[in-house]
Amino acid sequence: MGDNQGVGTPEDQALKGKHRAMWGMGDYPAVERTVIPGLGATLVEALGVRAGERVLDVAAGAGNAAIPAALRGADVVASDLSPALLDAGRAAADERGATLEWQEADAEALPYDDDGFDVVMSCVGVMFAPHHGPAADELVRVCAPGGRIGLISWTPQGFIGQMFATMKPFAPPPPPGAQPPPLWGSEDHVRELFGDRVADLRLERRTVRVEAFAAPEDFRDLFKEAYGPTIVAYGFNAEDPERVAALDAELADLARRYDHGGDDGVVMEWEYLLVTGTVR
Template sequence: MGEKIDTVKAGHRKMWALGDYPSLAAEIIPSLGEVLVRAANVTSGDRVLDVAAGSGNAAIPAARAGAKVVASDLTPELLEAGRRKADADLEWREADAEALPFGDAEFDIVLSCVGVMFAPHHQAAADELLRVCRPGGTIALINWTPGGFIGEMFATMKPYAPPPPPGAQPPPLWGDPDHVRTLFGDRVTDVTARRQNIQIDAFEKPEDFRDYFKARYGPTIAVYNNIAGDPDKVATLDAALADLVRRHDKGTSPLTVDWEYLLLTAKRA
């Protein structure tokens, strides 16, 4: 079992090192980290852990707010990109979201911005978020919803992706408030869950969006790598992703699409 988990995690690390997720996070969704930090009420002196932090989209604004921040992620390439761009003092730690190398109740606030949702075993990851948060502390999450644009993008790519490892659950389930409440159970109080949108207007055409993700977004690159030997499948997926953007486009210039996410906060019981 341990060897299988190690193989799964090695695959995840490799996937997120593909392309250039740090540039995508900085160019397309930089505001999400700020939204999460505000929702968590991060203040000076708070001990904050950002789980699956990537290149620090939430960790860096938390550190700017004066918190003592640890940014943890499974993929060292993302952490290194965060170190290079950080304009605040924080610690960067390589760590598995399902087995965090921190003590019980070590942090006042535990954050994750479209990060922990990609850990394959949701209950294990949720248990770790709770374990490292002190009683009365805050857990704050932003996750893409199943019915929003990114959730639909994953559904569109799924037929072309390699089969998920045994026991893995779909990432966008973390954007379903009932799923997250089930994961946390009675170990949290004061749960608030709001669906919100981030407006994306960085692309002129649907094909521009698709090609940007094909070049930069690890999960999309991995799917295309899986079908690289089948030109018909590549062409079909190319068309499906462009059509997805067209369906969500608000009909303005430049092309404008809302990406729905779930903003959830809770107190550790």
């Protein structure tokens, strides 16, 4: 469990501005569509979202989980720090015939009443909020007693966790107090964050199969061009061609190590932690 850790201070607002800009870079919705198109629906299924339930998707991105929940007939609010992602989500919802609300919101300071939702969820979203304690506090606060919380987060040991480890030497130093996103994929960390406030806590490691790339370099090139954190790492080294080339090689090598060797291209299993529980 955490305190407010300076949420709302000028320094925090500057940090959130950087996060907002980062997730507006490139084309994260294209990354979602390419590598994890069904992951949000997996979370909605695990939570058993039903018609008529009030659902909040925190750090919803372009609606990977929010839209499947709305298509089940739930009353859904999709919140995210990035207006660009919300705009992409609105377009995707219109295309799929889903009706839901889209609202700009900080996962560490949600603009919603206590106990306002039957289900609060996040699919590889809230893990990127820099201060984990306040984010966990907010997930619990806005969920009604007896309501369900559900999360999917990349694990530290899995592919995306290792991608962040690979990029770390090339990335700008994190601001004081910010925590690594893949920590949300650690069972002990999640238990510590929620404490005794969430009952029936289930933590299950699963993998999602990724077969979108013909070669390891194709993975690297998509993330280099479309994924905000990777774009930031490349930008930080833009004046040093040798470091750019080294990052190019290391990201391609990472995909090569995880490739199971399919007949028609790269086949990878990306590990995530599925968390579900009931608010006391």
